[in-house]
Amino acid sequence: MDEKDYGVGPIDIAWCPGCGNYAILNTLKQALAELTIPPQQLVMVSGIGQAAKIPQYFKTHYFNGLHGRALPVATGIKAANPNLLVIAESGDGDMYGEGGNHFIHTIRRNPDITNIIHNNMVYGLTKGQASPTSPIGFKTPLQINGVSLTPFNPVSIAIALDASFVARIFAGDIKESTKIIKKAILHKGYALVDIFQPCITFNKINTYDWFKEHTYYLNKKYDETNRIEAFQKSIEQEQFPLGIFYVNKHKKTFEQTCNIYKQQKKPLYKRQCNMDNIMKLMSTYK
Amino acid sequence: MNDISIVLCGEAGQGIQTVEQLFTKIGIKSGFNIFSTKEYMSRVRGGSNSTQLRISNEPVSAYIHRIDILIPLSTDAMNHLGDRISKNTIIIGEKKNIKNQKTHTVIQIPFSEYAIEIGGLVFANTIAVGLLSALCKIDKNIMTTQVEHFFSKKKKALVQNNIIAIKKGYDIGNDLVKKGKIHTTISVPKKQHDTITLNGTQAIGLGALAGGCNFISSYPMSPSTGVLSFLSRQSNTVDMIVEQAEDEIAAINMVLGAWYAGARAMVTTSGGGYALMAEGVSLAGMIESPLVIHLAQRPGPATGLPTRTEQADLELALYSSHGEFPRIIFAPGNLQDGVYLTQKAFNLADKYQVPVYILTDQYFVDSYYNIPGISLEGISNTPYVAKTKKNYHRYELTKNGISPRGIPGYGNGLVCVDSDEHDEEGRITESGKIRTEMVDKRLKKLKEITMEIIPPTLLGNKQYHTLIIGWGSTYHIIKEAVEKIRNKNISFLHFNQVYPLHKDTISYLKKAEKTIIFENNATAQFSKLIKLHTGYEIEHNILQYNGLPFSVETVEKHIKNLIKEEK
Numbered sequence: 001m002d003e004k005d006y007g008v009g010p011i012d013i014a015w016c017p018g019c020g021n022y023a024i025l026n027t028l029k030q031a032l033a034e035l036t037i038p039p040q041q042l043v044m045v046s047g048i049g050q051a052a053k054i055p056q057y058f059k060t061h062y063f064n065g066l067h068g069r070a071l072p073v074a075t076g077i078k079a080a081n082p083n084l085l086v087i088a089e090s091g092d093g094d095m096y097g098e099g100g101n102h103f104i105h106t107i108r109r110n111p112d113i114t115n116i117i118h119n120n121m122v123y124g125l126t127k128g129q130a131s132p133t134s135p136i137g138f139k140t141p142l143q144i145n146g147v148s149l150t151p152f153n154p155v156s157i158a159i160a161l162d163a164s165f166v167a168r169i170f171a172g173d174i175k176e177s178t179k180i181i182k183k184a185i186l187h188k189g190y191a192l193v194d195i196f197q198p199c200i201t202f203n204k205i206n207t208y209d210w211f212k213e214h215t216y217y218l219n220k221k222y223d224e225t226n227r228i229e230a231f232q233k234s235i236e237q238e239q240f241p242l243g244i245f246y247v248n249k250h251k252k253t254f255e256q257t258c259n260i261y262k263q264q265k266k267p268l269y270k271r272q273c274n275m276d277n278i279m280k281l282m283s284t285y286k
Numbered sequence: 287m288n289d290i291s292i293v294l295c296g297e298a299g300q301g302i303q304t305v306e307q308l309f310t311k312i313g314i315k316s317g318f319n320i321f322s323t324k325e326y327m328s329r330v331r332g333g334s335n336s337t338q339l340r341i342s343n344e345p346v347s348a349y350i351h352r353i354d355i356l357i358p359l360s361t362d363a364m365n366h367l368g369d370r371i372s373k374n375t376i377i378i379g380e381k382k383n384i385k386n387q388k389t390h391t392v393i394q395i396p397f398s399e400y401a402i403e404i405g406g407l408v409f410a411n412t413i414a415v416g417l418l419s420a421l422c423k424i425d426k427n428i429m430t431t432q433v434e435h436f437f438s439k440k441k442k443a444l445v446q447n448n449i450i451a452i453k454k455g456y457d458i459g460n461d462l463v464k465k466g467k468i469h470t471t472i473s474v475p476k477k478q479h480d481t482i483t484l485n486g487t488q489a490i491g492l493g494a495l496a497g498g499c500n501f502i503s504s505y506p507m508s509p510s511t512g513v514l515s516f517l518s519r520q521s522n523t524v525d526m527i528v529e530q531a532e533d534e535i536a537a538i539n540m541v542l543g544a545w546y547a548g549a550r551a552m553v554t555t556s557g558g559g560y561a562l563m564a565e566g567v568s569l570a571g572m573i574e575s576p577l578v579i580h581l582a583q584r585p586g587p588a589t590g591l592p593t594r595t596e597q598a599d600l601e602l603a604l605y606s607s608h609g610e611f612p613r614i615i616f617a618p619g620n621l622q623d624g625v626y627l628t629q630k631a632f633n634l635a636d637k638y639q640v641p642v643y644i645l646t647d648q649y650f651v652d653s654y655y656n657i658p659g660i661s662l663e664g665i666s667n668t669p670y671v672a673k674t675k676k677n678y679h680r681y682e683l684t685k686n687g688i689s690p691r692g693i694p695g696y697g698n699g700l701v702c703v704d705s706d707e708h709d710e711e712g713r714i715t716e717s718g719k720i721r722t723e724m725v726d727k728r729l730k731k732l733k734e735i736t737m738e739i740i741p742p743t744l745l746g747n748k749q750y751h752t753l754i755i756g757w758g759s760t761y762h763i764i765k766e767a768v769e770k771i772r773n774k775n776i777s778f779l780h781f782n783q784v785y786p787l788h789k790d791t792i793s794y795l796k797k798a799e800k801t802i803i804f805e806n807n808a809t810a811q812f813s814k815l816i817k818l819h820t821g822y823e824i825e826h827n828i829l830q831y832n833g834l835p836f837s838v839e840t841v842e843k844h845i846k847n848l849i850k851e852e853k
Contacts, residue, residue: 039700040694040695040698040700041695043547043694045543048705053714055702056713056714059700060700061694061700061701061702062700062702062703062704062712063543063546063573063703064703064704064705064706064714065539065542065569065573065705066539066565066566066569066705069535069536069539069566071536072503072531072535072536072537072539072540072543073539073540073542073543073546074543075540075543076501076503076539076540076541076542076543076544076545076546076547076549076551077543077544077546077547077694078547079501079527079529079540079543079544079549080501080527080543080544080545080546080547080548080549080551081547081548081693081694081695083695084547084694084695101532101533101535101536102532102535102536104532105531105532105536109529258527259521259522260500260521260525260526260527267547267548267695268500268501268525268527268544268547268548268549268550269547269548269549269671269693269696271500271525272498273495273496273497273498273499273500273524273525273667274524275496275662275665275666277523277524278492278495278496278524278662279662281492281495281520282482282492282659282660282662283482283659285482285483285484285488286480286481286482286483286659
């Protein structure tokens with residue numbers, strides 16, 4: 001397989017020319033192709049925003065839902081049919097702002113899904129307002145004196161909640177990013193991939209060059225099972241580490257904790273309701 | 287009296303519920319019919335809560351104002367019940383809990399003292415159940431067997447003490463009857479009946495199971511939580527995923543994800559929680575997802591009266607969520623409706639790919655009574671999920687607006703759903719032409735839905751002068767009131783589907799000289815809905831919004847007054 005297997009043919013793409021989203025789209029398709037995931041097995045779930053348009057440019061099943069609500073939808077899909085490969089993908093505003101509560105609790109719930117966030121630290125679709133990850137002092141047409149809120153640190157939060165897989169990548173490095181996304185997809189449990197992504201139209205600070213100058217990869221000796229070290233790395237601010245911060249392979253997935261999958265793996269649509277059992281239950285109220 | 291109304295009133299945490307459950311078991315096993323309902327405060331300890339137990343030879347299924355026997359368990363009990371205590375009420379209890387000893391028929395029983403003699407205050411309630419059993423002339427053996435069953439999971443010594451306690455109570459009761467201090471004409475029915483005793487919550491839960499529900503995600507909120515717990519209790523034995531979501535927004539979105547991937551899913555919530563779900567309902571409208579919503583009403587706005595009852599969210603259910611799309615609203619009137627309509631809700635939701643509401647309220651979900659067994663024979667669930675082919679289009683334009691609903695993983699097609707306006711394939715579009723086609727497509731489904739609306743139920747003569755109208759949980763209350771009035775010119779029309787309205791509605795109304803509607807709200811929401819859809823203005827709107835259900839007596843009084851006016 002190659003990335004063309006997920007191609008939708010000639011289509012009018014709504015992203016700005018040069019946007020980091022193109023690189024992410026290609027990286028993801030590349031990773032999926034290398035893993036030979038057929039489009040019929042894959043469900044892309046997204047919310048609202050520029051990044052959330054990604055399923056439109058994908059030949060696969062998709063559920064493009066409400067702003068901020070991709071994670072609960074993805075959780076419901078995976079629980080109803082664990083045979084599907086589910087990716088919830090959106091931007092920083094969608095996942096960390098509008099959907100912040102779901103972000104926290106989905107990590108706790110640990111469904112076997114991959115959560116990819118295009119983190120460009122600015123709102124694109126609504127034209128340039130601050131996002132939860134915008135740095136302090138970042139000026140926008142709305143935050144005219146600069147952002148005063150502490151930036152949301154998704155990596156730290158995920159590690160604090162003992163997320164089962166936490167990674168950060170840079171959209172400009174397709175080769176490394178493909179490797180890490182593949183690992184995230186193969187990981188059993190909730191996998192966070194936060195992607196540093198330049199917004200060439202609304203973010204003139206965090207540019208391609210800026211990210212190149214302000215990031216480095218965690219070295220090969222780094223122990224991704226050490227939660228305390230992972231947390232320390234996650235709060236580094238001058239130079240932002242990239243790579244897999246933390247993996248906890250001992251957590252049960254949400255689907256594994258669902259009683260119905262303990263006996264048999266059949267997805268819900270293949271199960272028939274047994275009226276005799278309900279009649280039996282009813283007779284216990286005699 | 288062959289229909290006794292017993293009321294227990296005390297603080298939260300005093301074990302009134304245990305009395306309710308134990309006495310109901312004993313009464314039912316003795317062949318009696320029982321109805322019980324509770325009103326309670328939004329607190330875990332203290333305050334004043336009361337439970338009514340009606341025990342009768344005839345079926346009973348409605349709340350009445352009258353109290354024949356009152357057992358006050360706290361000093362505030364009599365104050366709390368106010369004018370429900372009449373000169374005919376017999377008050378049985380401890381001295382400290384009884385006020386105005388001289389103006390009432392009072393029987394002092396030192397329940398606590400006896401209980402402590404047996405081994406602790408906890409046995410006081412069991413003594414009371416024993417006493418009530420004796421007053422109802424219940425067989426002593428049936429009573430003790432039920433006590434053994436009831437406490438079977440407790441320690442042996444505790445079971446023994448409860449048996450001692452119930453016998454003690456029974457002897458006291460027997461003595462009162464023998465000495466002529468209490469006279470009840472109630473007698474144990476000769477025939478045993480084969481009934482089941484449920485409350486509204488259980489009926490909805492059983493209906494959901496019968497409808498093939500296999501996924502529920504919700505956030506706890508009184509009075510809707512019972513359905514979530516009910517299904518959770520079944521989840522070790524039936525195919526059922528139960529998840530307590532972080533909030534109602536997550537709950538409804540999880541449920542939509544589950545339907546998308548082939549589950550039959552529902553949410554259970556109440557006003558405030560439902561308000562948070564409104565955007566999700568709109569999403570269901572847009573992506574044409576089936577959805578079942580159990581909305582248990584309580585008085586609002588905002589937190590309102592969290593543990594009390596109201597019928598004020600009809601308009602919320604009907605008009606909530608942005609944009610225009612069809613929906614269906616059921617309002618079960620009795621336990622049978624609770625089971626059958628919930629089962630039906632899953633099938634209609636699946637068939638028409640629309641949200642379907644089960645609109646109940648605190649009174650409905652918390653009231654128990656016994657009914658003949660519910661048969662599920664001949665009831666089945668239609669599988670509506672379509673196997674997809676390679677060029678599958680989720681929103682294919684069809685004659686009736688219903689597109690075959692595929693799910694990912696079943697067939698070779700791709701299932702693309704989008705909250706944006708979309709074309710037949712499911713991809714975003716801003717074409718005005720496609721937009722118009724898609725709006726028409728979604729609204730066309732309402733026409734199809736209209737073909738299978740449940741007609742309202744007419745009780746009484748087909749020819750009538752006065753027509754009483756009700757919807758949802760008031761069914762048994764109005765029915766009993768109308769039956770008590772015994773006037774062949776008065777009939778009762780009950781709606782258990784409140785939207786869309788059945789086409790016969792107008793002809794029922796036009797036949798009447800006088801129309802009276804009873805609603806547990808302040809703005810006559812159903813009356814207005816009827817006017818909107820039929821042009822008919824109901825003459826009298828009788829509205830109650832104090833957080834309590836109508837009583838049979840209140841309904842009776844209003845009807846009688848309105849008939850009198852005419853004469």
